Amino acid sequence: MSLLIIGSVAFDAIETPFGQTGKIVGGSASYISLASSMFCDRVGLVAVVGEDFDFEFLETLRSRGVDTNGVQVKTGEKSFFWSGKYHLDMNSRDTLITELNVLGDFDPIIPQEWESPDFVMLGNLSPGVQITTLQRLKKRPKLVVMDTMNFWMQIALPELHEVLKMVDLLTINDEEARLLSGELSLLKAARKIQSMGPQYLIIKKGEHGALLFGPDNQIYFCPALPLEEVFDPTGAGDTFAGGFLGYLASQDTVDFSVMKKALVYGSSAASYCIEKFGTERLQEINKTDVESRLKLFHELVAI
Amino acid sequence: MSLLIIGSVAFDAIETPFGQTGKIVGGSASYISLASSMFCDRVGLVAVVGEDFDFEFLETLRSRGVDTNGVQVKTGEKSFFWSGKYHLDMNSRDTLITELNVLGDFDPIIPQEWESPDFVMLGNLSPGVQITTLQRLKKRPKLVVMDTMNFWMQIALPELHEVLKMVDLLTINDEEARLLSGELSLLKAARKIQSMGPQYLIIKKGEHGALLFGPDNQIYFCPALPLEEVFDPTGAGDTFAGGFLGYLASQDTVDFSVMKKALVYGSSAASYCIEKFGTERLQEINKTDVESRLKLFHELVAI
Numbered sequence: 203m204s205l206l207i208i209g210s211v212a213f214d215a216i217e218t219p220f221g222q223t224g225k226i227v228g229g230s231a232s233y234i235s236l237a238s239s240m241f242c243d244r245v246g247l248v249a250v251v252g253e254d255f256d257f258e259f260l261e262t263l264r265s266r267g268v269d270t271n272g273v274q275v276k277t278g279e280k281s282f283f284w285s286g287k288y289h290l291d292m293n294s295r296d297t298l299i300t301e302l303n304v305l306g307d308f309d310p311i312i313p314q315e316w317e318s319p320d321f322v323m324l325g326n327l328s329p330g331v332q333i334t335t336l337q338r339l340k341k342r343p344k345l346v347v348m349d350t351m352n353f354w355m356q357i358a359l360p361e362l363h364e365v366l367k368m369v370d371l372l373t374i375n376d377e378e379a380r381l382l383s384g385e386l387s388l389l390k391a392a393r394k395i396q397s398m399g400p401q402y403l404i405i406k407k408g409e410h411g412a413l414l415f416g417p418d419n420q421i422y423f424c425p426a427l428p429l430e431e432v433f434d435p436t437g438a439g440d441t442f443a444g445g446f447l448g449y450l451a452s453q454d455t456v457d458f459s460v461m462k463k464a465l466v467y468g469s470s471a472a473s474y475c476i477e478k479f480g481t482e483r484l485q486e487i488n489k490t491d492v493e494s495r496l497k498l499f500h501e502l503v504a505i
Numbered sequence: 506m507s508l509l510i511i512g513s514v515a516f517d518a519i520e521t522p523f524g525q526t527g528k529i530v531g532g533s534a535s536y537i538s539l540a541s542s543m544f545c546d547r548v549g550l551v552a553v554v555g556e557d558f559d560f561e562f563l564e565t566l567r568s569r570g571v572d573t574n575g576v577q578v579k580t581g582e583k584s585f586f587w588s589g590k591y592h593l594d595m596n597s598r599d600t601l602i603t604e605l606n607v608l609g610d611f612d613p614i615i616p617q618e619w620e621s622p623d624f625v626m627l628g629n630l631s632p633g634v635q636i637t638t639l640q641r642l643k644k645r646p647k648l649v650v651m652d653t654m655n656f657w658m659q660i661a662l663p664e665l666h667e668v669l670k671m672v673d674l675l676t677i678n679d680e681e682a683r684l685l686s687g688e689l690s691l692l693k694a695a696r697k698i699q700s701m702g703p704q705y706l707i708i709k710k711g712e713h714g715a716l717l718f719g720p721d722n723q724i725y726f727c728p729a730l731p732l733e734e735v736f737d738p739t740g741a742g743d744t745f746a747g748g749f750l751g752y753l754a755s756q757d758t759v760d761f762s763v764m765k766k767a768l769v770y771g772s773s774a775a776s777y778c779i780e781k782f783g784t785e786r787l788q789e790i791n792k793t794d795v796e797s798r799l800k801l802f803h804e805l806v807a808i
Contacts, residue, residue, distance in 0.1 A: 291689060386594060389731045410713035413731060423728045423805045428692045428716060462808050502726045503806040505765050 512628020
């Protein structure tokens with residue numbers, strides 16, 4: 203099945219207790235594309251970059267089967283740039299620089315051959331761009347997944363509510379779930395968010411794993427692997443979403459039971475992502491590597 | 506098998522976003538006794554209270570099969586008292602009052618019939634008292650479990666290291682594990698703490714579940730149940746330890762595989778504890794109630 207990804211393809215500069223990078227490739231859609239294309243052989247990307255971008259990265263995506271025809275290159279403009287510094291515990295970070303650049307007036311143009319995808323992943327972008335993307339599709343996809351963040355809850359809540367009504371699954375972290383719902387209990391928060399639109403909800407808890415909520419009060423919990431070293435958490439959530447969705451898109455049916463498996467694939471992919479800076483580790487691994495860690499997840503919770 | 510518990514039996518006054526209590530019964534050993542006696546029919550308690558204590562509570566313990574002959578009552582003295590206030594997120598709290606009272610010079614006198622228990626649980630007390638307790642036993646128990654807290658790492662680290670060498674299993678929360686080991690990665694922290702003495706380690710992560718580490722790099726993760734309401738988290742960690750140990754003491758063998766099951770029993774017991782203030786909910790439930798939630802734990806992680 204085909205998977206259309208829309209999100210940021212950008213530059214990051216990252217500082218962790220272990221070191222720091224110059225400008226390296228980042229952006230939600232970069233991670234999602236790398237992770238999903240390990241499992242799904244029809245992945246298309248819609249994004250925008252400036253003429254300063256690292257075009258070798260797009261070549262890398264193409265070599266992994268990602269159709270990059272939907273990546274607009276804006277002459278005379280600069281790519282989106284984010285810079286952040288992680289605290290010692292690696293669970294929190296400060297944003298040092300955010301330069302929207304080409305993302306400021308991003309108009310998501312969808313190539314004709316991608317107007318009827320089976321799956322859509324709306325990476326973290328303004329709710330307005332997410333809505334426009336869905337409106338431009340020729341038919342309702344089988345599954346629409348969206349990511350968002352606290353920033354949009356603060357400055358674009360009405361639009362966020364609008365796009366929530368249009369999607370099947372929302373991925374969000376625990377803090378954001380509490381903010382969006384106004385509920386402290388994640389169980390109550392999940393029910394409230396599901397009543398806003400998405401039938402499915404994934405609450406990401408970083409090193410504490412992820413919860414999947416489905417219809418009829420179904421819940422599934424997938425732990426994160428306890429790791430020796432967290433080198434750089436940047437992109438772990440997007441890699442998780444990409445692995446999850448890539449696996450789903452490779453399956454014939456989509457239901458709660460298949461999503462549970464997909465969550466483990468996503469978590470396994472994310473466990474690699476954090477081993478090196480940025481997308482570096484993801485570029486070294488393939489489906490077999492992700493599958494080789496699935497056993498560890500099962501052993502971790504098996505009685 | 507027999508289980509000897511040593512720890513605090515005390516008064517607490519608790520404030521949460523949902524309300525506040527006057528002086529109610531608290532203390533590590535109160536929770537551990539209530540939880541463990543649901544599974545183990547030979548539980549003995551060593552503790553100290555003042556003449557102001559609520560002696561009906563000791564009667565409650567006896568009605569549940571706990572031998573309270575080791576509970577010293579100090580005439581003219583007051584029971585240990587702790588008062589705390591939980592923040593809105595219920596994950597953190599401020600201590601308002603700590604009055605050591607009878608706990609200040611607690612001499613753990615072990616009744617003769619309890620000098621050779623099969624299992625020992627050293628609740629959170631000064632490492633000095635924990636050591637004295639073990640020295641007064643006639644034979645090495647089959648399993649010695651200890652709990653501790655950051656406070657003892659700050660003021661009695663050498664004694665803490667001494668008692669760590671004498672025990673088989675340490676329970677500790679994630680923050681304390683990082684403090685004790687100086688390692689950020691829980692995996693590295695666990696290995697370091699295991700090298701300090703205890704063959705087994707349980708890292709408690711509150712609403713994020715618990716990790717069990719055993720010999721040969723064995724790891725097991727038990728989630729916490731996602732709950733509608735956390736009313737009062739006080740005593741959840743001790744209830745968890747009590748349920749864990751009570752179940753273990755009811756089994757013929759003690760190994761990593763049985764401990765995994767025991768962890769789920771402990772988590773189930775803890776999920777009840779937090780539903781009401783103090784020990785109230787634990788006093789209402791029995792083994793069957795704890796067992797009725799085991800299914801939920803299995804469903805939560807089953808693929």
